[in-house]
């Protein structure tokens with residue numbers, strides 16, 4: 001009986017752990033590949049201009065871009081990407097890092 005309870009507790013803790021370990025997945029707005037959120041660059045709008053959110057803790061809608069240099073270059077140079085990803089009409093691209 002005790003063994004059963006212990007087993008049950010183990011199973012429950014395993015389920016809890018696996019749930020908390022599910023990493024959020026985001027899509028790169030340039031090449032549309034999906035990747036774990038923490039492996040992507042996150043950008044948010046601050047006073048109408050996008051800033052890189054290095055710690056990924058800023059509030060608001062984020063735009064994600066993968067680590068590929070080509071993607072990042074396209075992402076940073078094309079304003080329409082920002083507008084689409086952040087769902088805003090006007091973005092003044094002046095990137096502060």
Ligand SMILES: [Zn+2]
Pocket residue numbers: 028029030031032033065066067068071
């Ligand atoms: Zn990409």
